[in-house]
Amino acid sequence: MWVDPNAAPPKPIPYAEARTRLETLAAALPRPVVSRPVIECLGRTLAESVAAPAAVPGFRHSAMDGYALPATAAPFQTGQVFKIGGAATAGQATPVVAADAAMAVATGGMVPEAFGAVVPKEQVQVTGDTLALCADIAQDANIRGADDDFAAGDPIATAGDKLDAVLLATLCTAGVQTINVWEPPRVAILVTGDEIQPFGSVLKPGHRIDSNGPLLASWAAASGFTFTIAGPSRDDPEQLRAQLSALAMSHELLIVTGGASVGPADFTPRLFGELGQIAFWRVAVRPGMPVVAARIGDSLALGLPGNPVAVVAGLFAFVGPIIRTWFGMRDPEPSPARLDRAIGKSHARLEWRRGYWYVDATGQARVRPIDKVSSGAMQSVAQANVLIELRAEQEHWDSDALVPTHRIRMEI
Known part of the structure; x- marks a missing residue:
């Protein structure tokens, strides 16, 4: 349903209805999926779920520094004596040892199938090249399997997950090299209002320093989006029309602050309607009732009230659902x-x-x-x-x- 911004202001619609219209609008302007090396994807959102391509680490290994005991000598009991046939350190090939010999092994060192348990150094007495067990040792004790971290096919991440440092490192651990992620939108931020002055200005009576521009720019940067800030712009409909038209051509998401209500200098709804199709104008929420959303070309345009608290609420209530629709993300739980x-x-x-x-x-x-x-x-x-x-x-x-x-x- 489209509304005519040139008619009398429409009755505010319920938030649930506005959100449905907004998500429908966002779904009609889908983001592309791109394949990228994992190490370049910090902050990106997965477009497809990812599973482990192979078992990790891929080999039996020791859980601690100690001695691997030959499987043929099981059960391992106090007093048993073994000759030490060599040593295996992490990342190195295991030495060839006699079938009845023990092998010194470091934490993470490979433990071939011929060995049935690892005894900690603290539980043996070593004399020269022999060791004696000081405790009974269970079969397979202190040996971790080839799939200790992941088995082949184990799920690692789900479509819609955002890659933080831990998830990125986990994918690297699993040997995943490239992943499919959503291409982030280019965001245009247009701050409007004759009373709004750039940061650092000397204010005249009735003027305010722009806070919406820095707020939205900080949000876009923290979200990993490329963004452009325009304004503060005067309440001049011809100037605003030209800016809106140009920004919509080069950005997928256009956020305008100010000029969204019904005052004599509120031009955003009318200009959205002239340049595109309005999805809704005015929503029964507080703060932020005079919010307007539209499609302008291939850009989704959102007009928020100029009050900064309404912009904060607008990021939560309107911008967030747009991005989550594009990226297939779940809503955060309250x-x-x-x-x-x-x-x-x-x-x-x-x-x-x-x-x-x-x-x-x-x-x-x-x-x-x-x-x-x-x-x-x-x-x-x-x-x-x-x-x-x-x-x-x-x-x-x-x-x-x-x-x-x-x-x-x-x-x-």
Whole structure:
């Protein structure tokens, strides 16, 4: 369903409906899959699941420094004596030893099938080139199998997983050399508003320093996306039209801040409609009700209100679902917590209230609502670590009520 931004402002739609439309829009603009060497994929998202191509490490090996005992001598009992026939160190070929001889072995050293157990150095008495067992040793003790880490075909990672340092190292351990990942979008950030001035400006009365540009640029950089910042731009429809058109041609995701509401200088919905097709305008949420989403050419364009708290909420509520749709990622699970005081709201919109999540002395997860609720108060975001989800149909929550909370993430 497309709305006409030139008509009277539409009634805000429920968040669930807006999200469905947004995900449908994102799915119509799929990201390509590319094959890359594993070591170049830190921060990328897997497009396909990955399994171990072979057993890892691929050979029987010792779990500790000690002596490998010949299998033919089992069971291994206190007092048994063996001649030491050689030594095996990690990464080296095992020596040829007599069938009834023991072999010194280092942690990680290969243990051929002819040996039935490894006895720790602390449990033998060595005299010259012989050793005597000081304890009974179980069959296969301290020997790890060829598939101790992975068996061939074992799953390692699932499509939609983001490669952090640990997952990247695990893939390297398994011998995976190349993987298929989603090509990240090129992100354009357009900050608008006559009152918004670049960082470092000397402010006149009524002006504000741009914080949305640095916020969105930091998010894009932390997410591993290539990005372009345009603006702050004047509230000039012709200038904005030219900028939007050019940015949409060279970027897959266009995020505009400011100009999304119904004021005389709010041009974003109208320009989105003139340049493309609008999926929705105005969603029953707080903060961020006058959000607008559209397709402009092959770019997904999202217009957020200019208030910085609404931009933070917009990253969570609207930008996140776009990226997760493109990358096949799962939504982060909310963390339930109990309110440490009663709160309420006087509207019938879904609200994301800023809060501070913590664990109390009894081990109970709790959340402290931040007092400032203005969508322009960035101090409230700096004091918060979660967004508290307050249902649209409810107006009051008692102290100790259980509520969903969502960690504030400045990356995908």
